[in-house]
Amino acid sequence: MSSNITFCDLKGKCILSRKYRTDPLITKESIDIIPFILFGNKITKSFDNSFVSDEDIVPGTITNPIITHEGIHYLVLQYNDVLAISLLSSLNDEKVDIFEQFQFLREVCDVFDTYLHVLNAKHLRENFIIAYELLDEMCDFGLAQLSDIKMLKNYITQTNRKFLKSVEKRKDNLRPPEQLTGTVNWRNTGIKYRKNEAFLDVLEKVNMSIDSKGQVQTSEILGQINIRSRLSGMPDVKVGLDDKGLITGNKIFIKRQIENNEESHDSIDSMDYNETSNSSENESGMILEDLKFHQCVKLSNYENNKTITFIPPDGDFTLLQYRLNCSSKSLKPLILCETQYHLHDGSRLQIIVRLKSNYKKQSIANNVIIHVPITNEYDTPSFKHNHGKVKILADEADSSKNYLVWKLKNLSGGKDYGLVAELQLPSTNALQKKKNEYYSKLPTRVEFQIPYYTTSGIQVKYLKVNEPQLGYKTYPWVRYITESGDNYVIKK
Numbered sequence: 001m002s003s004n005i006t007f008c009d010l011k012g013k014c015i016l017s018r019k020y021r022t023d024p025l026i027t028k029e030s031i032d033i034i035p036f037i038l039f040g041n042k043i044t045k046s047f048d049n050s051f052v053s054d055e056d057i058v059p060g061t062i063t064n065p066i067i068t069h070e071g072i073h074y075l076v077l078q079y080n081d082v083l084a085i086s087l088l089s090s091l092n093d094e095k096v097d098i099f100e101q102f103q104f105l106r107e108v109c110d111v112f113d114t115y116l117h118v119l120n121a122k123h124l125r126e127n128f129i130i131a132y133e134l135l136d137e138m139c140d141f142g143l144a145q146l147s148d149i150k151m152l153k154n155y156i157t158q159t160n161r162k163f164l165k166s167v168e169k170r171k172d173n174l175r176p177p178e179q180l181t182g183t184v185n186w187r188n189t190g191i192k193y194r195k196n197e198a199f200l201d202v203l204e205k206v207n208m209s210i211d212s213k214g215q216v217q218t219s220e221i222l223g224q225i226n227i228r229s230r231l232s233g234m235p236d237v238k239v240g241l242d243d244k245g246l247i248t249g250n251k252i253f254i255k256r257q258i259e260n261n262e263e264s265h266d267s268i269d270s271m272d273y274n275e276t277s278n279s280s281e282n283e284s285g286m287i288l289e290d291l292k293f294h295q296c297v298k299l300s301n302y303e304n305n306k307t308i309t310f311i312p313p314d315g316d317f318t319l320l321q322y323r324l325n326c327s328s329k330s331l332k333p334l335i336l337c338e339t340q341y342h343l344h345d346g347s348r349l350q351i352i353v354r355l356k357s358n359y360k361k362q363s364i365a366n367n368v369i370i371h372v373p374i375t376n377e378y379d380t381p382s383f384k385h386n387h388g389k390v391k392i393l394a395d396e397a398d399s400s401k402n403y404l405v406w407k408l409k410n411l412s413g414g415k416d417y418g419l420v421a422e423l424q425l426p427s428t429n430a431l432q433k434k435k436n437e438y439y440s441k442l443p444t445r446v447e448f449q450i451p452y453y454t455t456s457g458i459q460v461k462y463l464k465v466n467e468p469q470l471g472y473k474t475y476p477w478v479r480y481i482t483e484s485g486d487n488y489v490i491k492k
Contacts (some may be wrong), residue, residue: 002020002086002087002088002096002104002139002142002184003019003020003021003026003087003088003089003142004017004018004019004020004021004023004026004030004031004086004087005018005020005084005086005087005105005108005135005139005169006031006034006085006087006491007015007082007083007085007086007124007131008034008035008082008083008085009081009082009083009121009149010081010082010083010121011039012034012035012036012037012039012083013035013037014031014032014034015082015121015124015125015128016128016131016132017031017135018122018132018135018139020139020140020141020142020428021141021142023072023089024319025071025072025089026072026087026089028281030031030072030087030092031087033069034074034085035270037067037069037074037315038067038074038076038083050477057324061478065075065102066076066098071089072088072089073087073088073089074086074087075087075088075098075101075102075105077102077105077106079106079109079113079119080118080119080120081120081121082109082119082120082121082124083182084105084108084109084303085401086101086104086105088101088245100144101304101481104138104139104144104147107144107147108134108138108139108147109137110135111138111147111149111152112124112131112134114149115127115130115134116130117322125130130156132151133156134156137156143452145204146185148185148186151185151186169173173202180441184234184311186295186296186313187234187296187311187313187314188314189234191231191232191233191314192233193230193232193233193275195227195229195230195475196230196231196232196276196465196467196472196473196474196475197230197231197475197476197477198227198228198229198230198231198237198312198463198475198476198477199227199228199230199240199472199477199479200225200226200227200319200460200463200476200477200478200479201224201225201226201227201228201478201479201480201481202223202225202454202460202478202479202480202481203223203224203225203383203481203483204221204222204223204225204454204455204456204458204481204482204483205221205222205482205483205484205485206220206223206334206455206482206484206485206488207219207220207221207482207485207486207487207488208220208331208333208334208485208488208489209443209487209489209490210333210336210485210489210490210491212338212490212491214333214336215332216332217491219326219331219463220323220324220326220485221323221324221326221455221456222322222323222324222485223321223322223323223454223456224318224319224320224321224322225318225319225321225457226316226317226318226319226322227312227317227318227319228314228315228316229312229313229314229317231312231314231465231467231474232467232470232472233467233469233470233472234311234467234469235311235312235465235467235474236309236310236311236465236466236467236468237309237310237461237463237464237465237466238307238308238309238312238314238462238463238464238466239306239307239308239309239310239319239460239463239464240306240307240460240461240462241308241458241459241460241461242458242459242460242461243307243456248296248353248393249394258410263285267398271450277447283377289322289323289324289325290321290322290323291321291322292318292320292321292322293308293319293320294310294313294317294318294319294320296310296311296312296313296317297309297310297320298310308320309387309459323361324456325396325412326394327470331455332356332358333358333490334358334359334365334448334450334455335355335356335357335358335365335368335411335446335448335480336355336356336357336358337353337354337355337356337370337444337446337490338353338354338356338490338492339351339352339353339354339372339444339492340352340353341439341440341488347424347425348422348423348424349374349375349378349421349424349425350373350420350421350422350423351372351404351419351420351421351422351423352414352418352419352420353370353372353404353406353418353419353420353421353444354417354418354419355368355370355406355408355411355416355417355419356415356416357411357413357414357415358464359413359414359450359453360413360414361412361413361452362413363412363452363453364410364411364412364413364450364451364453365410365411365412365448365449365450366409366410366448367407367409367447367448367449368407368408368409368410368411368447368451369405369406369407369408369446369447369448370404370405370406370407370408370445371399371403371404371445371446371447372403372404372444373402373403373439373442373443373444374392374402374403374404374423374439375402375423375425375439376394376401376402377425377426378392378402378423378424378425378426379423379424379425379426380423380424381421381422381423381424382421382422383419383420383421383422384419384420384421385406385417385418385419385420386417387408388406388407388408388417389406389407389419390403390404390405390406390407390411390419390421391405392404393405395474404421406419407409411448428451440492441492442492443489443490443491443492444489444490444492445488445489445490446484446488446489446490447484447488448483448484448488449482449483449484450479450481450482450483451479452479452480452481453480453481454480454482455482460478463476463478464476464483464487473485
């Protein structure tokens with residue numbers, strides 16, 4: 001918890017400061033000493049105990065964002081010519097997440113930048129009243145509260161309002177906005193749709209490192225549940241995940257489902273069938289961790305009955321984010337790619353690529369792209385393949401690197417395809433030979449997307465929507481997507 005948030009100029013001089021908690025270690029002197037903490041080599045006081053200027057103070061760039069002095073932690077974030085500083089006492093070290101504090105400081109600066117058009121020291125001094133109002137709404141007792149700019153603008157404005165006599169007579173017109181008094185600050189009232197729909201996407205990105213024998217060395221799954229809400233009123237939504245997990249703290253152990261999944265999806269008429277892979281490894285497990293819920297989720301209900309209950313925001317939002325650390329035995333490669341380099345007489349390079357899909361025949365991977373690294377010194381390339389398109393492209397980040405790019409619009413499960421590429425090499429010296437050997441050892445990168453499929457086996461059992469006042473009929477939709485992450489590579 002933050003005890004104090006202070007904004008200073010680049011010299012460390014305080015512009016405004018907001019105290020949230022009574023802390024014996026954090027006093028007025030803790031604010032006055034900031035210039036010396038940031039830029040001074042020593043701290044001096046005058047005869048009346050006030051801090052005086054020191055020649056050793058040389059303003060510059062903040063290199064250390066966390067400074068500790070006499071039991072107080074100074075968390076410093078620079079935004080333009082303003083220093084946002086959060087003061088934390090060492091008495092509360094066990095209750096404070098440093099990264100959350102920096103994230104909150106960044107959110108405060110972004111809100112100030114929106115309200116003041118440009119956040120700088122001059123605008124902050126001229127609009128300190130609005131700044132204090134925003135700090136009071138965004139933080140309570142040192143805990144982060146409301147930071148959504150749309151909600152803040154509903155009851156904190158920059159325009160001067162005059163109370164007319166006709167308005168003064170009608171007290172009902174002087175009510176505070178509903179976002180201020182209501183329990184749901186992420187959703188406005190009075191939302192109406194002709195057709196009430198809720199779309200739920202379970203998206204998983206797979207990062208995997210595979211050796212030349214097709215064995216998984218490291219693997220990781222980054223997943224999230226996205227929702228597109230087109231619902232009227234103030235609906236209560238319940239999402240139930242599969243009950244095959246064992247909850248321990250903040251981790252869920254997901255057991256691998258057997259290949260012939262007998263679980264029914266009749267609770268949602270429009271739900272797509274989700275296959276699970278690696279059925280032969282059903283005795284091993286995967287650890288679902290780093291759970292991050294949207295603020296609308298009622299965490300108490302999830303802890304009690306493992307049901308995700310919430311009043312959704314209007315539009316698109318991420319309901320849940322998670323990460324799975326998988327052992328090398330719990331996952332099998334979804335797509336295998338074997339690459340061989342053959343140098344003939346030092347003047348011709350032959351590249352043989354064998355592609356194999358390692359999932360069920362019912363599943364189809366879309367937009368499969370194979371990136372094979374090659375030398376940038378080549379001539380008259382020729383390709384032989386029976387599926388997809390092949391071309392040579394330069395790396396977007398580094399134009400000196402080239403890739404043999406093999407694109408397949410779709411790839412069904414259990415399929416094998418081959419590619420033979422021949423490149424003429426203009427140089428036959430030893431340096432060129434070393435370059436070819438170097439590129440032949442670089443990993444091959446694979447991109448793909450598999451709809452109606454989750455690698456972890458997570459499934460949505462039901463998606464229920466209830467609006468007690470309107471009582472309308474809803475149309476829930478659930479979709480599963482598995483994609484390759486940024487690090488799906490196959491080593492040679």
